[in-house]
Amino acid sequence: xxxxxxxxxxxxxxxxxxxxxxxxxxxxxxxxxxxxxxxxxxxxxxxxxxxxxxxxxxxxxxxxxxxxxxxxxxxxxxxxxxxxxxxxxxxxxxxxxxxxxxxxxxxxxxxxxxxxxxxxxxxxxxxxxxxxxxxxxxxxxxxxxxxxxxxxxxxxxxxxxxxxxx
Amino acid sequence: xxxxxxxxxxxxxxxxxxxxxxxxxxxxxxxxxxxxxxxxxxxxxxxxxxxxxxxxxxxxxxxxxxxxxxxxxxxxxxxxxxxxxxxxxxxxxxxxxxxxxxxxxxxxxxxxxxxxxxxxxxxxxxxxxxxxxxxxxxxxxxxxxxxxxxxxxxxxxxxxxxxxxxxxxxxxxxxxxxxxxxxxxxxxxxxxxxxxxxxxxxxxxxxxxxxxxxxxxxxxxxxxxxxxxxxxxxxxxxxxxxxxxxxxxxxxxxxxxxxxxxxxxxxxxxxxxxxxxxxxxxxxxxxxxxxxxxxxxxxxxxxxxxxxxxxxxxxxxxxxxxxxxxxxxxxxxxxxxxxxxxxxxxxxx
Numbered sequence: 001x002x003x004x005x006x007x008x009x010x011x012x013x014x015x016x017x018x019x020x021x022x023x024x025x026x027x028x029x030x031x032x033x034x035x036x037x038x039x040x041x042x043x044x045x046x047x048x049x050x051x052x053x054x055x056x057x058x059x060x061x062x063x064x065x066x067x068x069x070x071x072x073x074x075x076x077x078x079x080x081x082x083x084x085x086x087x088x089x090x091x092x093x094x095x096x097x098x099x100x101x102x103x104x105x106x107x108x109x110x111x112x113x114x115x116x117x118x119x120x121x122x123x124x125x126x127x128x129x130x131x132x133x134x135x136x137x138x139x140x141x142x143x144x145x146x147x148x149x150x151x152x153x154x155x156x157x158x159x160x161x162x163x164x165x166x
Numbered sequence: 167x168x169x170x171x172x173x174x175x176x177x178x179x180x181x182x183x184x185x186x187x188x189x190x191x192x193x194x195x196x197x198x199x200x201x202x203x204x205x206x207x208x209x210x211x212x213x214x215x216x217x218x219x220x221x222x223x224x225x226x227x228x229x230x231x232x233x234x235x236x237x238x239x240x241x242x243x244x245x246x247x248x249x250x251x252x253x254x255x256x257x258x259x260x261x262x263x264x265x266x267x268x269x270x271x272x273x274x275x276x277x278x279x280x281x282x283x284x285x286x287x288x289x290x291x292x293x294x295x296x297x298x299x300x301x302x303x304x305x306x307x308x309x310x311x312x313x314x315x316x317x318x319x320x321x322x323x324x325x326x327x328x329x330x331x332x333x334x335x336x337x338x339x340x341x342x343x344x345x346x347x348x349x350x351x352x353x354x355x356x357x358x359x360x361x362x363x364x365x366x367x368x369x370x371x372x373x374x375x376x377x378x379x380x381x382x383x384x385x386x387x388x389x390x391x392x393x394x395x396x397x398x399x400x401x402x403x404x405x406x407x408x409x410x411x412x413x414x415x416x417x418x419x420x421x422x423x424x425x426x427x428x429x430x431x432x433x434x435x436x437x438x439x440x441x442x443x444x445x446x447x448x449x450x451x452x453x454x455x456x457x458x459x460x461x462x463x464x465x466x467x468x469x470x471x472x473x474x475x476x477x478x479x480x481x482x483x484x485x486x487x488x489x490x491x492x493x494x495x496x497x498x499x500x501x502x503x504x505x506x507x508x509x510x511x512x513x514x515x
Contacts, residue, residue, distance in 0.1 A: 029248070029310065036303070056292045064299025065332075068306070068325055075310050075318060129288060130349060 051128030252308025324391035
């Protein structure tokens with residue numbers, strides 16, 4: 001095993017374990033903290049694929065901003081084990097069945113797809129570096145990029161309008 | 167093993183460098199607490215600490231020893247795991263940023279140049295930014311886990327303050343990146359050594375960045391999360407012993423590291439002003455040492471500035487803080503960015 005493989009297994013186990021902890025934790029604060037750990041593990045995977053910009057933006061935006069707001073809301077609502085709504089057993093079974101069906105469909109759909117033969121290029125390829133990514137975004141994909149920025153602006157204006165006092 | 171055989175020297179070199187930087191951060195933070203009290207005494211026309219050793223020079227050791235031997239209290243109603251994790255997280259996030267800062271000119275040896283920087287990555291400045299944005303968890307988790315209303319309010323204040331001031335900070339940074347054309351810290355320093363420091367071209371950007379750095383470090387006039395007249399002590403009210411020490415110490419390490427970042431971004435990093443040091447013909451290691459000393463001098467000035475501001479300006483009210491962040495600094499930073507971009511475009515044509 002070289003260092004890339006060691007890192008890959010470590011990050012994969014970390015990502016899957018913390019993702020499982022997100023959904024099994026009773027305390028919602030723990031769920032959020034495990035979700036942050038998941039984001040860090042995924043960022044590590046991005047770095048191994050040489051997508052450095054994506055990795056850093058994932059940490060800045062998701063782990064650093066969005067999860068802070070999640071934590072904010074949960075802390076202010078003061079959720080405890082006692083206030084957690086108790087779901088009936090049938091609902092749990094139905095949820096597990098529905099999730100299992102989705103997994104089955106996904107596996108069936110992707111089983112014979114061509115992506116099976118394509119391997120991710122680890123530690124090579126330069127498209128994820130910020131220079132190449134920026135050039136690509138502002139030349140090839142400039143129209144969708146600008147349109148999505150307008151979309152963000154309208155979302156911001158909408159948030160301000162909703163948040164404004166009468 | 168293949169892995170260890172080839173990388174051993176590299177790992178050893180980096181491990182030594184990391185140990186040195188952590189030691190240096192702790193040492194500087196220790197003496198910043200001393201400097202804080204001395205400067206406060208000076209500004210308030212009194213002596214400051216002068217009992218432990220000559221001029222009170224051993225005061226930080228005495229303070230540390232005192233905190234170390236205090237009784238450790240974990241409140242019964244607190245969340246124990248997170249209560250313990252809070253100070254550790256605050257400490258880790260304050261130390262991590264120092265990895266991307268170039269601490270001096272590379273040392274040329276027989277085995278090639280050794281950079282005085284733990285990681286000269288492509289994303290340098292963005293890593294600083296991401297660690298800053300993650301830095302709020304130490305305060306939030308500690309404040310929430312204490313199970314105290316004052317601590318919770320302080321934690322929420324701290325988090326909203328840090329999230330708000332990250333935005334103008336990032337916008338001020340973009341103007342610097344325009345000037346350099348690179349996110350690498352080493353290249354930011356190199357371009358300043360060649361073309362003049364960024365403070366000449368970006369005075370407004372520097373002011374915005376500095377104000378945001380004050381807010382991110384929770385320093386006066388933005389120390390709302392630990393406003394003792396409203397919140398008793400804020401997020402670290404329930405903490406005692408070394409856990410409190412970690413929180414207090416993390417603030418000083420934050421100050422040190424953000425001074426280093428400000429110096430690197432706007433004041434030429436380890437560049438020696440007004441001279442061409444390459445023409446002196448000195449030994450390379452001596453040159454590295456001098457450049458490191460120059461960087462530390464600049465950092466010391468900013469640490470003094472932090473302390474000076476703390477003992478001069480009173481605390482903002484919370485609504486003033488939010489108004490300053492969202493309604494003044496962000497538009498200002500946007501205007502600064504657009505003007506910089508326009509000028510750069512005009513000059514390049």
